[in-house]
Amino acid sequence: MYGRYTQDLGAFAKDEAARLRLQQGHGEGDAPRLRRPSELLEYTQGRCAPCRVCALQCQRFFISKVGEDWVFLILLGLVMALVSWAMDFAIATCLQAQKWMYGGLDTNVLLQYLAWVTYPTVLITFSAGFTQILAPQAVGSGIPEMKTILRGVVLKEYLTLKTFVAKVIGLTCALGSGMPLGKEGPFVHIASMCAALLSRFLSLFGGIYENESRNIEMLAAACAVGVGCCFAAPIGGVLFSIEVTSTFFAVRNYWRGFFAATFSAFIFRVLAVWNKDEETITALFKTRFRLDFPFDLQELPAFAVIGIASGFGGALFVYLNRKIVQFMRRQKTINRFLMKKRLLFPALVTLLISTLTFPPGFGQFMAGQLTQKDTLVTLFDNQTWAKQGLSDEFEYLGILEAWRHPRSNVFVTLVVFILMKFWMSALATTIPVPCGAFMPVFVIGESPASGGWWAWCPSRR
Amino acid sequence: MYGRYTQDLGAFAKDEAARLRLQQGHGEGDAPRLRRPSELLEYTQGRCAPCRVCALQCQRFFISKVGEDWVFLILLGLVMALVSWAMDFAIATCLQAQKWMYGGLDTNVLLQYLAWVTYPTVLITFSAGFTQILAPQAVGSGIPEMKTILRGVVLKEYLTLKTFVAKVIGLTCALGSGMPLGKEGPFVHIASMCAALLSRFLSLFGGIYENESRNIEMLAAACAVGVGCCFAAPIGGVLFSIEVTSTFFAVRNYWRGFFAATFSAFIFRVLAVWNKDEETITALFKTRFRLDFPFDLQELPAFAVIGIASGFGGALFVYLNRKIVQFMRRQKTINRFLMKKRLLFPALVTLLISTLTFPPGFGQFMAGQLTQKDTLVTLFDNQTWAKQGLSDEFEYLGILEAWRHPRSNVFVTLVVFILMKFWMSALATTIPVPCGAFMPVFVIGESPASGGWWAWCPSRR
Numbered sequence: 001m002y003g004r005y006t007q008d009l010g011a012f013a014k015d016e017a018a019r020l021r022l023q024q025g026h027g028e029g030d031a032p033r034l035r036r037p038s039e040l041l042e043y044t045q046g047r048c049a050p051c052r053v054c055a056l057q058c059q060r061f062f063i064s065k066v067g068e069d070w071v072f073l074i075l076l077g078l079v080m081a082l083v084s085w086a087m088d089f090a091i092a093t094c095l096q097a098q099k100w101m102y103g104g105l106d107t108n109v110l111l112q113y114l115a116w117v118t119y120p121t122v123l124i125t126f127s128a129g130f131t132q133i134l135a136p137q138a139v140g141s142g143i144p145e146m147k148t149i150l151r152g153v154v155l156k157e158y159l160t161l162k163t164f165v166a167k168v169i170g171l172t173c174a175l176g177s178g179m180p181l182g183k184e185g186p187f188v189h190i191a192s193m194c195a196a197l198l199s200r201f202l203s204l205f206g207g208i209y210e211n212e213s214r215n216i217e218m219l220a221a222a223c224a225v226g227v228g229c230c231f232a233a234p235i236g237g238v239l240f241s242i243e244v245t246s247t248f249f250a251v252r253n254y255w256r257g258f259f260a261a262t263f264s265a266f267i268f269r270v271l272a273v274w275n276k277d278e279e280t281i282t283a284l285f286k287t288r289f290r291l292d293f294p295f296d297l298q299e300l301p302a303f304a305v306i307g308i309a310s311g312f313g314g315a316l317f318v319y320l321n322r323k324i325v326q327f328m329r330r331q332k333t334i335n336r337f338l339m340k341k342r343l344l345f346p347a348l349v350t351l352l353i354s355t356l357t358f359p360p361g362f363g364q365f366m367a368g369q370l371t372q373k374d375t376l377v378t379l380f381d382n383q384t385w386a387k388q389g390l391s392d393e394f395e396y397l398g399i400l401e402a403w404r405h406p407r408s409n410v411f412v413t414l415v416v417f418i419l420m421k422f423w424m425s426a427l428a429t430t431i432p433v434p435c436g437a438f439m440p441v442f443v444i445g446e447s448p449a450s451g452g453w454w455a456w457c458p459s460r461r
Numbered sequence: 462m463y464g465r466y467t468q469d470l471g472a473f474a475k476d477e478a479a480r481l482r483l484q485q486g487h488g489e490g491d492a493p494r495l496r497r498p499s500e501l502l503e504y505t506q507g508r509c510a511p512c513r514v515c516a517l518q519c520q521r522f523f524i525s526k527v528g529e530d531w532v533f534l535i536l537l538g539l540v541m542a543l544v545s546w547a548m549d550f551a552i553a554t555c556l557q558a559q560k561w562m563y564g565g566l567d568t569n570v571l572l573q574y575l576a577w578v579t580y581p582t583v584l585i586t587f588s589a590g591f592t593q594i595l596a597p598q599a600v601g602s603g604i605p606e607m608k609t610i611l612r613g614v615v616l617k618e619y620l621t622l623k624t625f626v627a628k629v630i631g632l633t634c635a636l637g638s639g640m641p642l643g644k645e646g647p648f649v650h651i652a653s654m655c656a657a658l659l660s661r662f663l664s665l666f667g668g669i670y671e672n673e674s675r676n677i678e679m680l681a682a683a684c685a686v687g688v689g690c691c692f693a694a695p696i697g698g699v700l701f702s703i704e705v706t707s708t709f710f711a712v713r714n715y716w717r718g719f720f721a722a723t724f725s726a727f728i729f730r731v732l733a734v735w736n737k738d739e740e741t742i743t744a745l746f747k748t749r750f751r752l753d754f755p756f757d758l759q760e761l762p763a764f765a766v767i768g769i770a771s772g773f774g775g776a777l778f779v780y781l782n783r784k785i786v787q788f789m790r791r792q793k794t795i796n797r798f799l800m801k802k803r804l805l806f807p808a809l810v811t812l813l814i815s816t817l818t819f820p821p822g823f824g825q826f827m828a829g830q831l832t833q834k835d836t837l838v839t840l841f842d843n844q845t846w847a848k849q850g851l852s853d854e855f856e857y858l859g860i861l862e863a864w865r866h867p868r869s870n871v872f873v874t875l876v877v878f879i880l881m882k883f884w885m886s887a888l889a890t891t892i893p894v895p896c897g898a899f900m901p902v903f904v905i906g907e908s909p910a911s912g913g914w915w916a917w918c919p920s921r922r
Binding site: 235238239242243245247248249250251252254270273279280281282293294295296297300 | 704708754755
């Protein structure tokens with residue numbers, strides 16, 4: 001029995017080898033036939049022949065030396081920069097429309113309130129419904145899923161075109177509503193989906209792009225691109241892509257991330273210049289420290305205290321967010337009701353938050369009329385908002401006007417802003433739409449460090 | 462036979478287990494005796510007893526929650542910042558002494574030349590001799606060796622106190638001579654040695670520090686510290702520590718590198734403020750771009766061209782360096798002669814380079830009197846050194862005076878500077894002293910991008 005099996009195996013191996021040799025022969029027969037046109041080009045007549053030969057040789061040289069990764073990374077960076085810019089443009093338009101509606105109805109407060117509240121509710125409800133129907137995988141930031149995928153686990157439907165469309169449109173609507181939601185987390189997911197789709201598209205051309213394990217590696221570069229084109233911060237993107245990797249970062253992905261993220265951030269900022277939003281390429285959110293004396297040594301302990309406090313605040317934020325989710329899940333009656341009417345919860349939360357930020361109402365105590373980006377820009381303002389500890393003497397110009405209240409102090413406004421934004425952001429990130437939490441957390445973390453509070457530092461008084 | 466062996470093994474296992482149990486019993490007997498003082502503290506009388514109990518509990522809580530890595534990283538950062546600062550101080554003193562000697566002898570050019578040439582020759586010869594005698598492993602930058610060690614290979618004598626002393630003193634003398642040598646490479650090695658020594662020292666206290674595999678991990682953080690306290694660039698340090706790792710970067714070392722490098726860079730800059738060199742904490746080499754309009758989009762192609770050219774220049778530099786080394790090794794007669802008189806080669810090279818940079822001689826065409834740091838500062842100068850393409854109209858103030866030549870153009874000076882520095886740096890890095898090549902390469906790479914050459918960009922004319 002044993003011997004016979006060995007004989008069988010030997011015969012099978014011989015057959016297999018013969019078959020393979022035959023196939024190889026065919027392959028060799030095919031290859032020259034395919035290659036012939038370019039190789040025979042040298043002997044063809046015509047003016048352009050030498051040029052074409054030279055071009056082909058150059059192409060071969062580049063592909064052999066430089067590799068085909070560059071093509072992929074450049075395409076990825078370009079596509080993501082375009083997506084990011086287009087999305088920013090759509091979001092800005094949405095936010096402007098809300099402002100315009102709110103400004104136009106200033107004759108009647110009730111109409112103003114209705115406009116202020118209805119607009120985000122409709123957008124968030126649409127976003128939640130659209131995502132739910134098209135691809136429920138697009139809900140949330142997608143960073144935990146990316147971490148899982150990068151570890152090698154295959155998650156179904158997380159890197160498909162459907163999810164891509166759902167995420168892009170859902171995120172645009174969610175951010176266009178003006179809720180305290182972030183863009184970075186989902187953008188990492190979008191960039192990864194873009195990379196996966198791009199690899200699948202390029203694999204039609206064969207070559208290196210057919211290698212599947214390489215495609216997973218490219219996702220690390222995609223994470224860097226996601227951050228890079230979201231905040232125009234390529235180094236931050238690369239650092240993020242390292243952090244996302246759970247245990248061991250493959251150093252061969254390092255240059256990929258750097259190259260793609262830098263290219264993407266560059267194109268993203270060039271688009272802003274091209275659209276005449278900016279005069280030249282600069283940082284997205286600029287600080288304006290003095291060049292020769294950026295900060296005093298005496299201020300550093302204050303910075304350290306803010307840092308430590310923000311650390312605890314961040315932990316509290318995560319805790320609060322989890323408690324809200326757990327509460328919603330435990331209350332079985334609420335849960336069953338909301339499961340039936342899936343769009344009710346997003347609508348209710350949006351209604352609550354937008355009611356509280358209504359500028360003529362409670363919003364006047366927390367700069368409610370400012371969008372998230374405007375808030376960030378005003379908080380980056382490098383002026384002391386109070387002189388001698390008194391806030392009255394300072395002149396609020398332009399956009400800063402929102403922080404002033406005629407019968408209240410700027411410090412009160414800032415404290416109310418932090419407290420309200422804190423739980424509102426924690427609540428808003430539980431809405432089942434594509435959204436992140438980085439940006440609102442930045443805004444909250446930044447407000448204690450902003451101009452107003454610097455007045456407390458000894459050296460700025 | 463088989464059975465007997467099993468029986469033997471069983472008996473052996475029983476014996477071994479009994480022995481271990483006995484040992485463990487002894488261990489348990491020992492531990493409470495050791496622990497007793499702190500545990501019985503609660504029952505001791507006295508005013509400070511509750512405080513001491515509380516402090517002990519706090520200590521235990523911190524060590525269990527925060528871990529003991531922090532202590533190590535803070536110590537490493539502190540020590541390296543002190544070493545870096547002390548070394549910079551010593552180097553600056555050495556360079557000033559040369560300047561003072563050269564300035565004091567301005568009555569006689571021959572004496573001036575002798576002073577200018579002898580001083581670096583003596584220093585480099587001493588450095589080479591000292592390193593050779595104490596620890597030949599300290600020669601060179603040490604980065605390739607660190608890469609090897611981080612891969613897990615044990616290199617003998619590369620992380621010892623002897624090498625540490627040889628590297629620190631050798632590097633100080635080498636850089637104090639004013640030769641075109643760098644500090645970064647050796648500093649990575651010094652930081653790693655410091656980490657290794659520190660782990661060995663702390664392992665006397667037992668606990669986590671006795672873990673050997675942890676000590677190798679700490680070397681990655683040490684690489685980050687080396688760069689961080691050399692250039693006051695913590696993020697650059699972390700990125701460098703990732704690049705140094707050959708294939709897979711352990712993400713658990715990421716926060717270590719960040720924390721230690723930031724702390725080290727902070728202390729390094731605070732020391733500069735404390736020594737009244739700086740008014741406040743700022744970057745080591747500052748650029749002075751305008752805040753609102755840092756650069757024009759039209760300049761970017763010029764930057765790209767400089768980048769590409771510098772890339773090829775860097776490759777050429779490495780090629781030239783290797784060719785010099787290979788030439789020296791192949792010429793058997795030269796090689797045999799130099800092997801006998803080991804200090805002759807460093808002395809000859811230093812003599813050649815310092816003769817060429819002698820300011821009243823050829824040095825006047827290449828800003829020879831500037832030290833490496835001064836050169837870098839003047840090249841970072843954010844002014845256009847020529848107006849309308851003509852260099853005569855510009856006023857050279859203070860330290861910039863060195864770039865001007867009465868009968869020559871600033872562009873000629875820059876071209877001569879680049880060409881001369883190029884081969885001089887490539888030659889200088891072959892001297893067997895502890896030295897790196899980053900800094901001279903920075904200087905060379907920066908000069909085409911410097912003020913003078915910007916005049917060629919269309920928008921700055």
